[in-house]
Amino acid sequence: MSRDQASLLQVEALEKRFVIRRGPWSRPLVIRAVDGVSFQVARGETFGLVGESGCGKSTLARCLLRLIEPTAGRVIFDGVDLGRLRPPEMRALRRRMQIVFQDPFASLDPRMSIAQIVEEPLFVHGIGSREERQAQVDATLELVGIEATYRDRRPHELSGGQRQRIAIARALVLRPELVVLDEPISALDVSIQAQVLNLLRDLQEQLGLTYVFIVHDLAIAEYFCDRLAVLYLGAVMELAGREELFRRPLHPYTNALLSGVPIPEPGRRRRQGRIILEGEVPVLTDHRGCRFRSRCPVGKDRERCAEVEPRLEERGPGHRVACHFPGELVTARP
Numbered sequence: 267m268s269r270d271q272a273s274l275l276q277v278e279a280l281e282k283r284f285v286i287r288r289g290p291w292s293r294p295l296v297i298r299a300v301d302g303v304s305f306q307v308a309r310g311e312t313f314g315l316v317g318e319s320g321c322g323k324s325t326l327a328r329c330l331l332r333l334i335e336p337t338a339g340r341v342i343f344d345g346v347d348l349g350r351l352r353p354p355e356m357r358a359l360r361r362r363m364q365i366v367f368q369d370p371f372a373s374l375d376p377r378m379s380i381a382q383i384v385e386e387p388l389f390v391h392g393i394g395s396r397e398e399r400q401a402q403v404d405a406t407l408e409l410v411g412i413e414a415t416y417r418d419r420r421p422h423e424l425s426g427g428q429r430q431r432i433a434i435a436r437a438l439v440l441r442p443e444l445v446v447l448d449e450p451i452s453a454l455d456v457s458i459q460a461q462v463l464n465l466l467r468d469l470q471e472q473l474g475l476t477y478v479f480i481v482h483d484l485a486i487a488e489y490f491c492d493r494l495a496v497l498y499l500g501a502v503m504e505l506a507g508r509e510e511l512f513r514r515p516l517h518p519y520t521n522a523l524l525s526g527v528p529i530p531e532p533g534r535r536r537r538q539g540r541i542i543l544e545g546e547v548p549v550l551t552d553h554r555g556c557r558f559r560s561r562c563p564v565g566k567d568r569e570r571c572a573e574v575e576p577r578l579e580e581r582g583p584g585h586r587v588a589c590h591f592p593g594e595l596v597t598a599r600p
């Protein structure tokens with residue numbers, strides 16, 4: 267089967283721009299939060315989106331599920347171009363694709379009980395009788411390891427880890443096929459991050475889920491993802507399978523990130539690595555040449571990097587890199 271047929275999600279040249287005005291007399295500023303992103307995700311796979319804060323991960327996630335409207339490009343879910351759907355069709359499809367947000371404190375309504383929070387998506391989609399919905403809520407709470415005695419409690423009575431389990435239950439109660447996990451453990455204590463990751467793994471196996479896993483920590487990405495895309499200022503710098511990417515990183519940005527990578531298991535103590543990136547993360551408005559150049563140790567003084575934006579090109583099996591001089595920066599992992 268070709269990848270196209272096997273893939274549950276196809277993203278093609280996706281763009282999202284925000285126009286902001288700083289004041290009544292200033293010129294509007296266009297922020298290219300997502301700037302021409304393409305990738306595919308196979309059924310049952312965990313596809314990672316990795317990048318520093320502000321590189322467009324959450325904006326991309328929202329575009330994937332059409333929680334916000336992309337400026338350009340296409341998202342194709344199970345062969346259906348989401349941009350062509352009318353609102354009722356999109357609503358129906360939404361059952362099959364869900365999201366878990368980073369902050370379980372902000373994402374759960376404090377006035378609702380745990381059972382109501384988990385039941386709400388079933389209610390909104392008009393699924394089942396009251397009894398059937400309750401049974402589905404109980405089954406889903408059990409799946410995520412929350413005891414039935416918690417049904418009538420409110421979110422504030424729960425720990426961060428328990429709250430994130432409720433957020434996961436709410437996403438899974440409709441039994442979706444695709445779940446976008448937007449930094450689902452980064453607001454949690456290190457001691458419980460591994461538990462939640464392992465839960466997500468078990469759930470994936472039991473329910474046959476496909477994950478898009480958003481993360482800024484490369485060690486967690488390596489632990490959890492089958493394939494990954496490294497994002498910088500709204501664009502994919504490098505895309506490869508886990509082994510290939512971590513064994514043979516070709517983009518200077520990936521190399522720089524990896525040189526500061528902590529031990530590849532969540533929950534363990536971090537080792538301090540060497541960070542070789544200089545300069546602030548810029549906000550991308552208009553640019554010429556390579557978007558990473560202002561921080562790139564390889565391309566700083568190279569004319570080609572200043573003039574020509576590198577395209578994402580195949581440099582190995584399933585390994586694509588957006589750089590004119592791939593593999594020049596090699597740094598040992600600490």
Ligand SMILES: Nc1ncnc2c1ncn2[C@@H]1O[C@H](COP(=O)(O)OP(=O)(O)O)[C@@H](O)[C@H]1O
Nearest residue numbers: 284297299318319320321322323324325326549
């Ligand atoms: N609604 C918005 N209006 C204007 N700018 C936005 C909006 N949402 C996000 N941005 C900008 O888009 C960029 C990407 O943000 P985001 O997707 O939240 O990044 P990440 O999730 O990787 O931290 C940032 O520069 C951010 O300030």
Ligand code: SF4
Nearest residue numbers: 556562565571589590
């Ligand atoms: S194209 Fe040039 S500036 Fe950009 S990452 Fe490659 S070497 Fe660095």
Ligand SMILES: [Mg+2]
Nearest residue numbers: 323324325449
């Ligand atoms: Mg984010």
